Amino acid sequence: MGSIAGALLDLKRLDQLAAGDSAVHRLDARAKVLATLVFIVSVISFGRYELSGLIPFFIFPAVLIAIGQLPAGYLAAKIILVCPFAVAVGIFNPFFDRGVLVHLGPLGISGGWISCVSIVVRTVLTVGAALILAAVTGFPAICRALERLGMPNVFVMQLLFLYRYLFVLTEEGGRASRARELRSFGRRGLNLSSYASLLGHLLLRTWQRAERIHMSMLARGYDGVMPVGHTSRFGVAEMLFLLIWSSLCILLRLNNGAQFIGTLVTGILS
Amino acid sequence: MSHHIIEVDRLRHVYPDGTEALRDISFSITHGESVAVIGANGAGKSTLLLHLNGHLSPSSGEIRIGHVPIDKATLPKVRRTVGMVFQDPDDQLFMPTVYEDVAFGPLNLGMSGEELERCVSGALQRVEAEHLARKAPYRLSTGEKKRVAIATVLSMTPDILVLDEPTNGLDPHARRQLITLLKEFHHSKIVTSHDLDMVLEVCERTIILNGGVVRADGPTVDIFRDDALLRECRLEKPLSMQGCPVCGGKGK
Ligand SMILES: Nc1ncnc2c1ncn2[C@@H]1O[C@H](COP(=O)(O)OP(=O)(O)O)[C@@H](O)[C@H]1O
Numbered sequence: 452m453g454s455i456a457g458a459l460l461d462l463k464r465l466d467q468l469a470a471g472d473s474a475v476h477r478l479d480a481r482a483k484v485l486a487t488l489v490f491i492v493s494v495i496s497f498g499r500y501e502l503s504g505l506i507p508f509f510i511f512p513a514v515l516i517a518i519g520q521l522p523a524g525y526l527a528a529k530i531i532l533v534c535p536f537a538v539a540v541g542i543f544n545p546f547f548d549r550g551v552l553v554h555l556g557p558l559g560i561s562g563g564w565i566s567c568v569s570i571v572v573r574t575v576l577t578v579g580a581a582l583i584l585a586a587v588t589g590f591p592a593i594c595r596a597l598e599r600l601g602m603p604n605v606f607v608m609q610l611l612f613l614y615r616y617l618f619v620l621t622e623e624g625g626r627a628s629r630a631r632e633l634r635s636f637g638r639r640g641l642n643l644s645s646y647a648s649l650l651g652h653l654l655l656r657t658w659q660r661a662e663r664i665h666m667s668m669l670a671r672g673y674d675g676v677m678p679v680g681h682t683s684r685f686g687v688a689e690m691l692f693l694l695i696w697s698s699l700c701i702l703l704r705l706n707n708g709a710q711f712i713g714t715l716v717t718g719i720l721s
Numbered sequence: 722m723s724h725h726i727i728e729v730d731r732l733r734h735v736y737p738d739g740t741e742a743l744r745d746i747s748f749s750i751t752h753g754e755s756v757a758v759i760g761a762n763g764a765g766k767s768t769l770l771l772h773l774n775g776h777l778s779p780s781s782g783e784i785r786i787g788h789v790p791i792d793k794a795t796l797p798k799v800r801r802t803v804g805m806v807f808q809d810p811d812d813q814l815f816m817p818t819v820y821e822d823v824a825f826g827p828l829n830l831g832m833s834g835e836e837l838e839r840c841v842s843g844a845l846q847r848v849e850a851e852h853l854a855r856k857a858p859y860r861l862s863t864g865e866k867k868r869v870a871i872a873t874v875l876s877m878t879p880d881i882l883v884l885d886e887p888t889n890g891l892d893p894h895a896r897r898q899l900i901t902l903l904k905e906f907h908h909s910k911i912v913t914s915h916d917l918d919m920v921l922e923v924c925e926r927t928i929i930l931n932g933g934v935v936r937a938d939g940p941t942v943d944i945f946r947d948d949a950l951l952r953e954c955r956l957e958k959p960l961s962m963q964g965c966p967v968c969g970g971k972g973k
Pocket residue numbers: 736737738740741742760761762763764765766767768769
């Protein structure tokens with residue numbers, strides 16, 4: 452339970468970051484959500500052996516971290532947490548895909564290794580983008596943006612409630628689990644049945660809580676449709692942000708950015 | 722203003738599992754009265770409150786708010802008239818920020834713009850929580866949660882305020898703050914509590930529930946003087962009315 456509580460603490464940290472006040476923080480959430488989508492689609496649509504083309508995409512997180520004044524070390528730590536999953540996905544490629552693709556002097560690098568590294572780099576980019584989005588926007592605002600972009604109200608509510616009660620639920624779970632541990636006197640062993648009943652208990656409590664929340668919603672005039680509060684505007688700044696961001700993404704996607712910059716530099720130098 | 726009147730008439734409630742939580746409850750509360758409903762655990766206090774704005778419907782008997790019986794047709798109006806503050810503020814604060822939570826009710830009532838803004842900040846002001854408006858509910862202390870939960874109800878300008886164990890789990894300072902707050906409301910109020918000292922301060926009238934029936938109903942001070950009655954209903958005199966254990970002085 453400790454690790455989950457730790458992870459949640461970090462969620463709260465993301466939330467705190469989202470309360471910041473920088474130029475990117477102030478943008479309408481829809482612009483940021485759309486731009487992030489464009490970014491993610493561009494990154495994952497590259498061919499499986501692409502590596503050099505991905506590198507220029509690191510400009511985006513770097514710029515956003517700088518403007519948004521986000522703690523780069525903290526975000527990097529979060530991203531490293533998910534890297535093992537990406538490695539697990541890609542690690543078998545080198546064994547199945549042995550055709551040599553690149554020669555570095557005497558060293559031949561197989562396609563498998565390249566695709567493995569490519570998977571890891573893409574994961575870092577996409578997870579990084581999602582984290583940065585959360586850190587400059589905040590989860591509730593992202594949900595609201597999704598709603599205004601056409602996501603059904605019901606899903607938005609679900610997401611919001613999930614977010615709100617994650618904290619309450621893990622606290623309850625943490626307490627129950629602690630109580631169980633205290634009374635099991637260090638015997639870890641195969642205590643599956645007690646875990647099962649703990650889980651059942653949590654489920655039941657969640658159900659009861661859902662009922663009580665619904666009750667308090669009804670008490671305040673809820674009639675099945677979530678009311679929409681004050682709304683921010685999609686103005687010129689948002690338009691510019693989205694336009695610049697997505698055209699850069701698409702440009703880098705269609706032309707290999709590394710090569711492009713390379714020729715540019717050599718062109719200037721010669 | 723007649724819709725401040727609550728009449729409970731021979732109310733009986735049986736839960737689906739067969740528990741007869743309320744057997745035969747009758748009382749009426751008039752405009753501006755502040756009434757405590759007390760009783761041991763499981764006496765039926767929460768069950769009774771849930772009837773007052775139609776979350777539970779009587780197995781038999783009737784409840785009238787401003788002489789109008791609660792039924793499907795009158796329910797929306799009843800819920801606007803009777804503002805309910807639930808026992809666990811986490812159940813009541815379900816929106817991402819305090820502001821949105823307090824705005825939830827008024828938005829459902831169709832408010833918007835300037836009017837909404839005024840209504841929300843007014844409600845927050847009354848519970849001294851304006852500075853919390855942008856905070857997420859899970860970041861609040863229990864006392865702050867309680868006050869904000871009350872604001873979410875106040876923003877709907879109810880005529881009757883119903884609170885289930887409002888001082889439960891509060892530290893002395895937060896409790897004192899809440900008591901001051903409750904005393905300032907000139908609504909009709911119904912409060913359940915095990916905190917009889919609070920009851921003594923806030924409510925001039927007390928109803929004791931015991932085993933699903935009204936065991937006593939009268940001025941708070943008289944009821945708390947009746948030792949036999951309190952003992953029978955598994956209650957204890959408020960500390961402020963007991964003799965001082967140190968100096969041996971007599972209570973009120
Ligand atoms: N949902 C329910 N289903 C069945 N029985 C219930 C339910 N809620 C409460 N009860 C029972 O009804 C009685 C009164 O409960 P409640 O109104 O919560 O008491 P109080 O709030 O005074 O402590 C108790 O015996 C309790 O066990």
